[in-house]
Amino acid sequence: MGKNKELKVVFSGGGTGGHYYPALSVLKYLNKYYNKLEVIYFTTKGRIEEKKLPTDFPKAKLIPLNTKGLERPLYNFKNINRAFEVLKDTHKVEKIIKEFKPVFGFLTGGYVTVPVGLALKKQNIPFYLHEQNSTLGISNKVLSRWAKKVFVSYEQTKTNDKFILTGNPVRTPENEIPRSYLLNFGINDLNKRCILVFGGSLGSNEIDELMLKVYEKEKINNYIHITKNPEKFKQFPNVFTFEYLENLYELMAISDGVISRAGATTLAEIQFYDLSAILIPWKGAAENHQLKNALSLQKKGKVAVFDEENVEIDRLINFLNCIQPKNEEYIYTPKINRATESIVNNILWAGCGAEGR
Ligand SMILES: CC(=O)N[C@H]1[C@@H](OP(=O)(O)OP(=O)(O)OC[C@H]2O[C@@H](n3ccc(=O)[nH]c3=O)[C@H](O)[C@@H]2O)O[C@H](CO)[C@@H](O)[C@@H]1O
Known part of the structure; x- marks a missing residue:
């Protein structure tokens, strides 16, 4: 991997640790190889990625979004408002990324990722999804048709060639x-x-x-x-x-x-x-x-x-x-997490797009 390079990326994913920590693992891995990694992280207001990310990753700029999950059953009246929020957030993200010009987006699930994925698609910026579970979550299901690749943790989640089995990135200690x-x-x-x-x-x-x-x-x-x-x-x-x-x-x-x-x-x-x-x-x-x-x-x-x-x-x-x-x-003794490595390699070097653009 090349050093001394600059890279601008957009990350999103969270609401719970299960969605957030895989994004953090990938972010930390990328950070080792780029002198200047500029990150905008779109967060779920008040949730884990907002509270933890500043200490985990001081260089990321956090931008909170208002999008909330849909109420069940789906015909709930509140969902009309929720849909408006997605549109408003999509517009907000679009404006931000137009100026920021990221090389790619990496989204790890949770409803906050929907407006981010939609905005990236509208701006023709490639984005990648990661699914931790054996079945696709709703946000990933919605966004998968526009994603460049969908990285998955289980073989049975793959439905076509766009899906790549990498495993789920986990945090690893740097030292013994x-x-x-x-x-x-x-x-x-x-x-x-x-x-x-x-x-x-x-x-x-x-x-x-x-x-x-x-x-x-x-x-x-x-x-x-x-x-x-x-x-x-x-x-x-x-x-x-x-x-x-x-x-x-x-x-x-x-x-x-x-x-x-x-x-x-x-x-x-x-x-x-x-x-x-x-x-x-x-x-x-x-x-x-x-x-x-x-x-x-x-x-x-x-x-x-x-x-x-x-x-x-x-x-x-x-x-x-x-x-x-x-x-x-x-x-x-520290060991490399193959899932994190495989995702980063796929995005940057395996012809999936970002570096070759
Ligand atoms: C209620 C809910 O929405 N659950 C989902 C959520 O779960 P949840 O956020 O609970 O996800 P997981 O159990 O997968 O991950 C929890 C993470 O929190 C960490 N941890 C936990 C406690 C603690 O004190 N410190 C700490 O660091 C664990 O090490 C782990 O990294 O995301 C998962 C991954 O998409 C889904 O499979 C779950 O169904």
Whole structure:
């Protein structure tokens, strides 16, 4: 990859961590190779990409959009207003990119990407989509007909040659991380299993309730549990609670297992860091995509999928107790994430367009 170059790009994607973190991984990768990477990131007002991006990526210019998701059922009166908002935002984005002149756009899903994709199309600027889930989300479905390429995380999502299987980009530590890093999070016996518990980027009350039952019975393993209700877990000395951990992926690199929902980005991280996992798919996900995500990972082993309405606590505990823990000497050594690399290579060098324009 060439260095000392300038590149102007438009990014968008978010609303939730599952859409936002893949965009961030690609952005960070690009940033390594360009001395002057100029980025406009179109954000969902008040959501994760707005709150986290400035610290993650200080050079990006954030522009919030008003577009909101459609109400269900679709014939809801509010949706007329929502459609107007998309038109207004499309116009706003068009004006901005006309002046900014980006080389390409990269969009990772979430309703905010719709006006951005429409504006890029109107200005004849190539754009690329990334889909994290096994089925296309609504925004990606709408935009895919105009996208230059659609990068996907699962083989079964490909429907024509425009679709390229890359996997889902995940955040990776730049440096080695020793197992002893866990001491910073309260863990004091590094030879015991360390299990990370969380309900995606938005949290999950159901997982909190389920884990209360697990912690009543299982006192040996250590747990780092992300929750909005830390007071519920105070009586368990082996449970260390946090409201949100921005760098959860660093803990994944040195932990032993995960108990979580089955959001696609979490699943990609579980695979990348080769963790054992108990997955409890969220039933409200569009087209039940979390269950589909989870089942395709289950085929690869080290993963058990539970139905949230029927979790057998003893089976769950038995699964945990079969995990071979890393020992206190363990050190994670940095490795490249092939999905991130593959997306960037496809955009810049594999004749997909941007650099050759
Ligand atoms: C309610 C909702 O819309 N869910 C969707 C959303 O989920 P959600 O945003 O929960 O997505 P994922 O579970 O895929 O990803 C969560 C991300 O947040 C990170 N994390 C989480 C907690 C924390 O304290 N710190 C932290 O960094 C995880 O490491 C992971 O990178 O996007 C996913 C990917 O499109 C979809 O599959 C989900 O169905």
